[in-house]
Amino acid sequence: MADPTQRPAGPSTPAVLIDLDIARRNIRRFQDYADAHGLTVRPHIKTHKLPAIARMQLAAGAVGITCQKVSEAEAMVAGAPDLSDVLITYNIVGAEKLSRLAALARRVTLGVVADSAAVVEGLSSAFAAEPSPLRVLVECNTGADRCGVATPEEAAALARRIAASPGLRFGGLMTYPPANGVAAVETFMTKAKMLIEAEGLPVEVITSGGTPSMMSAAQAPVTTEYRPGTYVYNDRSLVARGVCGWEDCALTVLATVVSVPAANRAIIDAGSKTLTSDLLGLTGYGHVLGRPDIAIDQLSEEHGRLVSEGPIGLIVSETVRVVPNHACVVTNMVDEVHVVEGGRLTGTWAVVARGHIT
Amino acid sequence: MADPTQRPAGPSTPAVLIDLDIARRNIRRFQDYADAHGLTVRPHIKTHKLPAIARMQLAAGAVGITCQKVSEAEAMVAGAPDLSDVLITYNIVGAEKLSRLAALARRVTLGVVADSAAVVEGLSSAFAAEPSPLRVLVECNTGADRCGVATPEEAAALARRIAASPGLRFGGLMTYPPANGVAAVETFMTKAKMLIEAEGLPVEVITSGGTPSMMSAAQAPVTTEYRPGTYVYNDRSLVARGVCGWEDCALTVLATVVSVPAANRAIIDAGSKTLTSDLLGLTGYGHVLGRPDIAIDQLSEEHGRLVSEGPIGLIVSETVRVVPNHACVVTNMVDEVHVVEGGRLTGTWAVVARGHIT
Numbered sequence: 263m264a265d266p267t268q269r270p271a272g273p274s275t276p277a278v279l280i281d282l283d284i285a286r287r288n289i290r291r292f293q294d295y296a297d298a299h300g301l302t303v304r305p306h307i308k309t310h311k312l313p314a315i316a317r318m319q320l321a322a323g324a325v326g327i328t329c330q331k332v333s334e335a336e337a338m339v340a341g342a343p344d345l346s347d348v349l350i351t352y353n354i355v356g357a358e359k360l361s362r363l364a365a366l367a368r369r370v371t372l373g374v375v376a377d378s379a380a381v382v383e384g385l386s387s388a389f390a391a392e393p394s395p396l397r398v399l400v401e402c403n404t405g406a407d408r409c410g411v412a413t414p415e416e417a418a419a420l421a422r423r424i425a426a427s428p429g430l431r432f433g434g435l436m437t438y439p440p441a442n443g444v445a446a447v448e449t450f451m452t453k454a455k456m457l458i459e460a461e462g463l464p465v466e467v468i469t470s471g472g473t474p475s476m477m478s479a480a481q482a483p484v485t486t487e488y489r490p491g492t493y494v495y496n497d498r499s500l501v502a503r504g505v506c507g508w509e510d511c512a513l514t515v516l517a518t519v520v521s522v523p524a525a526n527r528a529i530i531d532a533g534s535k536t537l538t539s540d541l542l543g544l545t546g547y548g549h550v551l552g553r554p555d556i557a558i559d560q561l562s563e564e565h566g567r568l569v570s571e572g573p574i575g576l577i578v579s580e581t582v583r584v585v586p587n588h589a590c591v592v593t594n595m596v597d598e599v600h601v602v603e604g605g606r607l608t609g610t611w612a613v614v615a616r617g618h619i620t
Numbered sequence: 621m622a623d624p625t626q627r628p629a630g631p632s633t634p635a636v637l638i639d640l641d642i643a644r645r646n647i648r649r650f651q652d653y654a655d656a657h658g659l660t661v662r663p664h665i666k667t668h669k670l671p672a673i674a675r676m677q678l679a680a681g682a683v684g685i686t687c688q689k690v691s692e693a694e695a696m697v698a699g700a701p702d703l704s705d706v707l708i709t710y711n712i713v714g715a716e717k718l719s720r721l722a723a724l725a726r727r728v729t730l731g732v733v734a735d736s737a738a739v740v741e742g743l744s745s746a747f748a749a750e751p752s753p754l755r756v757l758v759e760c761n762t763g764a765d766r767c768g769v770a771t772p773e774e775a776a777a778l779a780r781r782i783a784a785s786p787g788l789r790f791g792g793l794m795t796y797p798p799a800n801g802v803a804a805v806e807t808f809m810t811k812a813k814m815l816i817e818a819e820g821l822p823v824e825v826i827t828s829g830g831t832p833s834m835m836s837a838a839q840a841p842v843t844t845e846y847r848p849g850t851y852v853y854n855d856r857s858l859v860a861r862g863v864c865g866w867e868d869c870a871l872t873v874l875a876t877v878v879s880v881p882a883a884n885r886a887i888i889d890a891g892s893k894t895l896t897s898d899l900l901g902l903t904g905y906g907h908v909l910g911r912p913d914i915a916i917d918q919l920s921e922e923h924g925r926l927v928s929e930g931p932i933g934l935i936v937s938e939t940v941r942v943v944p945n946h947a948c949v950v951t952n953m954v955d956e957v958h959v960v961e962g963g964r965l966t967g968t969w970a971v972v973a974r975g976h977i978t
Contacts, residue, residue: 273714274717377881378880380935381878530711539896564710617893618635
């Protein structure tokens with residue numbers, strides 16, 4: 263990619279490139295693991311926000327998709343009317359969002375989560391008069407300390423409340439696990455399942471997620487479903503954790519060198535408006551492919567600063583490809599991505615669920 | 621804003637609110653300072669990306685606007701055809717961008733910067749056959765170590781090269797100063813100006829920028845123009861630096877509490893897709909107005925985690941308003957902002973220059 267004479271054929275930089283061959287391989291790898299261990303796969307679309315890639319995941323064997331917000335689910339379903347099964351892993355609160363949720367439930371098989379009586383009450387009031395009950399899973403805090411009920415006993419109490427609420431149906435248990443938390447998931451979910459089933463309520467689904475620990479998902483055999491997101495693209499944070507290699511990173515940022523103001527410093531036209539400031543515990547803001555000697559040590563909104571110990575050896579107008587720290591948030595920065603197949607640019611796709619935060 | 625009964629009238633959360641009364645006061649304050657010190661003001665629109673606010677800045681006395689990318693300038697001019705004077709403070713590189721730059725120069729009075737012979741050559745090749753020469757300023761590194769020529773001597777050499785290049789006109793000197801760098805700006809620019817004028821080239825404009833040091837801009841009297849950006853909204857980083865108070869923050873994020881899973885923890889529906897991961901040297905991701913006892917200690921893409929030492933005292937469905945660490949990057953996350961005047965929501969504006977990174 264370093265030959266400037268090739269540039270006119272490429273997109274204006276900075277540009278987000280998606281290598282579909284790598285993405286397909288990543289999808290296949292986890293689906294095979296899940297199939298071998300009796301887990302269903304429900305990918306989180308936050309990473310790509312693209313109906314076309316959701317279809318690739320479903321074609322590989324996924325049972326449905328995961329979204330985080332109602333508007334994200336609306337955009338995905340609008341972009342792919344054949345998407346028929348959506349789980350929104352979020353507490354949906356407020357009359358306006360509940361009304362949109364009810365409209366969405368008339369179009370697709372829908373599930374949501376709840377971690378409090380207040381959320382369950384809102385859901386019930388919105389669905390009591392709907393033709394079909396809404397499937398509601400109890401979100402459990404297995405150590406990430408974000409949302410979720412704190413104990414198996416609370417999970418059981420909330421499951422009972424859901425089952426007793428007009429318009430709702432208890433659909434199972436959901437968690438976003440902490441780092442290296444597979445044992446905690448197994449302990450929490452086994453106890454919660456036992457308590458709930460002891461009251462005659464079936465626990466249809468126990469769903470966990472997170473790409474970093476996906477290859478140890480089977481070590482929590484109580485889990486029935488897994489929701490990986492980043493696995494489809496991978497990124498520098500996952501390479502750093504040993505989950506994958508650079509050759510498994512499907513999303514890269516193509517950037518142009520716009521300044522080489524010192525022997526060991528160059529500036530690229532991708533800054534925090536493209537790479538984002540997400541660090542995920544790393545030092546620096548991305549990896550320049552083929553140049554492990556370079557660090558991206560500072561971002562402004564439109565400038566990325568590359569520094570090297572020795573001479574940086576870059577020239578103005580040269581392009582580089584950067585693997586970002588966190589692929590999902592990069593997807594959210596751009597209106598379109600450029601698709602690569604067989605090493606060639608083959609199309610441009612609108613990121614239809616970008617920026618859908620409500 | 622904490623009364624849930626008021627929520628149906630507000631926007632779906634998370635939502636970015638812009639208090640225009642505060643923004644007008646912020647614009648006026650710096651324009652008055654600049655007027656008193658003989659500085660012209662050329663606001664950087666990256667903070668708001670809104671033609672309507674650019675017009676407020678021009679009406680207050682600004683001489684034009686600053687943009688960072690060609691596509692950003694294109695979007696602003698398309699949104700406000702009366703914008704007639706634009707400076708793009710970026711090295712424009714590559715045939716496709718240079719062609720768009722030439723098209724833009726036929727519509728408005730345009731200036732750009734350059735910090736190398738390579739950039740000057742590209743500009744000259746694109747403008748040699750244009751009807752009017754392009755104004756090109758030399759970008760100078762006064763200590764921020766981003767782009768810019770390293771010494772006044774290099775600045776003078778590049779000024780000569782610009783003046784001798786077909787299609788170009790030397791337009792002056794530009795810098796983005798380092799923190800507390802007003803003395804460095806004065807020293808560098810005074811020397812560069814002397815060297816350039818000694819060769820008979822006038823230095824029309826010496827332009828500096830940055831909200832943090834804007835109230836000491838006059839301590840570099842060689843400066844003729846200032847390009848503040850964040851000053852129109854302000855943010856937590858500027859409050860932390862003592863530049864302004866919370867009452868001067870025009871941009872806030874309205875968020876809803878979706879979970880209170882522990883006595884000292886609550887989750888809001890604004891995460892890094894709204895507040896961003898920008899820290900700007902701070903701890904935590906924003907300030908909850910009226911609740912100095914709360915820290916936003918962790919963001920996921922759609923979750924913000926609020927923690928307090930004592931009981932957090934929030935309930936599900938309650939709203940809070942958050943001043944983000946960095947206003948400019950929040951603007952870039954949303955397709956629209958909600959305008960507040962006289963304490964009431966009065967409109968919704970599309971962020972027309974959002975996501976324009978090329």
